[in-house]
Amino acid sequence: MTLGEPPAPPAAFRRALETLRPAEVRPEIELEDIPAPQRLAPYSGAVGASVYRDDDELAVGRLIMLFDPEGQRGWEGPFRLVAYVRADMEPEMTTDPLLGPVAWSWLTEALDAHGARYAAVGGTVTRAVSEGFGGKADDPVTTEIELRASWSPLDEDLSSHAAAWCDLMCLAAGIPPLPPDVATLHPRPARRDDPKVP
Incomplete structure (x- = not known):
């Protein structure tokens, strides 16, 4: 290290x-490195x-360490x-009183299914309805679900936590998880709007 570094x-x-970014993911998921918040802890990713x-983009999210x-x-x-997931949802599903507990179970069951060791888990499930007014009165009503959660991993290998977060994203998007004995793990097929696709 030189002076000033x-x-x-x-x-x-x-x-x-x-280990925060899975090396292989389901073909439906596209990952990208994003800036991490700088004020919550001395180090973050x-x-x-x-x-x-x-x-069609069905869900978006981020996982912060x-x-x-x-x-x-x-x-x-x-x-x-710290995990965040947002997904579009059918209006009738957002009125189901069991949606919150069920969505929360997607996270905890995914962590357990991947053998993640964790403690002090907590978070919220939010349903959002967006209606347009004025110049946006003709926009369709949209309904979304948002899940925000945080927990403490009990070891340095975060791969099981990252895999659980990917499963959570798919469940929120309405895509069931793969059975535990099925390996997924293919690169995402190119979409028509990818720059490299003619």
């Missing part, structure tokens, strides 16, 4: 960051995702994961 991130953070069926060697209030250790 920031210190290198801790090794534990670097190891965890390498983030990945964003969209779920597609054909050319926070690392504070000293830990923070409410954390169980130095790491904290």
Whole structure:
């Protein structure tokens, strides 16, 4: 390190960051590195995702890893994961009183199915209805579900947590998870709007 350069991130953070973005994902999911928030913890990293069926974007989300060697209030250790998922939903589904508990179970069941070790999980499920007025009066009414959650991973390998988040995104988009003994993991097929596709 030369004078004026920031210190290198801790090794534990670097190891965890390498596992935040799954190496292989379902073909419906497109991942991208995104800027991470800088004020929540001394070190952070983030990945964003969209779920597609054909050319239609069904869900979007992000997974943020926070690392504070000293830990923070409410954390169980130095790491904290923060997940966000938003998906379009049929209007009749958003009126179902069981939607919140069911959507929350998508997260916890996905974490358990992938063998993720975690603690101090919490979050919210929100239903949103958007109506247009004035110049937007002709816009169709849209309904969405948003899930925000955070939890503390109990080890540095975050691959099982990232896989669970991908499953959560697919469930929110109405795509069932694959059976545990089926390997997915193909590159996403190119869409017509990709620049490299003629």
